[in-house]
Amino acid sequence: MIDSIAAYGNMEGIGNVATNATRSTTFIDWMSTELTKANGAINDADVNLKKLAANEPVALHEVMLSIEEARLQFQLVTQVRNRILDAYQDLLKMQI
Amino acid sequence: MDWQTSFAISGAGMKVEQTRFNVAALNLANANAVIGRDGSGFRPLSVIAGTTNYSAPFKSYMQKEQMLASYAPRIQGIVEQDVSPRQISMPGHPEADDKGFVQVPGVNSTLEMLNIITALRAYEGNVVAMNAAKSMAQKALDIGSGS
Numbered sequence: 205m206i207d208s209i210a211a212y213g214n215m216e217g218i219g220n221v222a223t224n225a226t227r228s229t230t231f232i233d234w235m236s237t238e239l240t241k242a243n244g245a246i247n248d249a250d251v252n253l254k255k256l257a258a259n260e261p262v263a264l265h266e267v268m269l270s271i272e273e274a275r276l277q278f279q280l281v282t283q284v285r286n287r288i289l290d291a292y293q294d295l296l297k298m299q300i
Numbered sequence: 301m302d303w304q305t306s307f308a309i310s311g312a313g314m315k316v317e318q319t320r321f322n323v324a325a326l327n328l329a330n331a332n333a334v335i336g337r338d339g340s341g342f343r344p345l346s347v348i349a350g351t352t353n354y355s356a357p358f359k360s361y362m363q364k365e366q367m368l369a370s371y372a373p374r375i376q377g378i379v380e381q382d383v384s385p386r387q388i389s390m391p392g393h394p395e396a397d398d399k400g401f402v403q404v405p406g407v408n409s410t411l412e413m414l415n416i417i418t419a420l421r422a423y424e425g426n427v428v429a430m431n432a433a434k435s436m437a438q439k440a441l442d443i444g445s446g447s
Contacts, residue, residue, distance in 0.1 A: 244392045263314075263315060263318065265311060265314040265315070266311060266315075267319070268313050269307050269310075269430070272307065272430075272434055273303070273307055274302060276303055276434065276437050276438070279438065279441055280441060282373075283445070285443070286445075
């Protein structure tokens with residue numbers, strides 16, 4: 205019995221169908237890239253602040269701009285997380 | 301989130317205005333710095349600010365939203381003003397010439413004060429624009445949070 209279907213296992217391409225399909229970007233991917241961006245922005249702001257504290261020549265407005273950029277990026281991730289959590293709680297409260 | 305463009309534009313404006321302020325302050329600071337008899341000394345400076353990326357044949361291509369940041373102003377150069385030094389009669393000064401005159405840079409104090417004030421106001425304008433961009437971004441994040 206097994207021998208009779210074993211031949212189909214050798215057919216080319218069957219095993220590759222799943223991996224060949226183009227992987228669509230998921231929400232997790234998006235969240236992960238945005239979090240990485242936010243983290244990078246915060247690191248940039250941190251580096252700039254350290255330069256300012258060490259009295260290195262860095263323009264004050266550049267420092268403030270990088271801080272604001274980091275804050276905005278972080279707020280974006282936080283707000284998206286809040287909305288998703290709201291949706292999740294709506295699902296939990298659903299009567300079955 | 302493309303608020304980086306807004307920030308980059310305002311930041312470039314601030315950088316230009318800061319340089320203009322620095323040059324005006326430098327001119328004022330050097331207003332009475334004596335020029336030596338050999339002609340070595342300070343000459344009043346002025347800032348050339350402009351958009352380097354502007355090329356007419358590609359204007360229609362360049363005027364796209366995503367290209368806006370490349371239009372941000374830049375300092376193209378700091379050049380000497382074409383003014384002759386002022387002569388001040390100071391006989392006995394080590395750098396005085398045969399007739400007792402000492403040369404100092406021909407700094408136009410009124411003009412430099414005007415430059416400082418316009419640079420300050422333009423810097424403030426850039427800060428206001430940047431704050432407005434930030435408010436817009438935060439307002440966008442507020443969408444839907446009322447419910």
